Amino acid sequence: MTMVICKECKAQISTLAIACLHCGATKRKSPNYAVVAAAFVGLALLSNTWMLWRLYEVESRANAGEIAHDAQGGHGRR
């Protein structure tokens, strides 16, 4: 559990606590845009990688002839 210093009374409070246990001050942090942006980029990269991986897997399976039933003419025109 991580502890932070209360801005009001300088007491140590848990990051999980919504308000300071000692003075009741709420921890109103300004949103960390760097973290939000990093998370967004990470998510985008992850989904992109996942989609590419799925495409690759479908293609390799189609090449192996395993999903001939699913592919029925859908592939093979390129």
Ligand SMILES: [Zn+2]
């Ligand atoms: Zn406090």
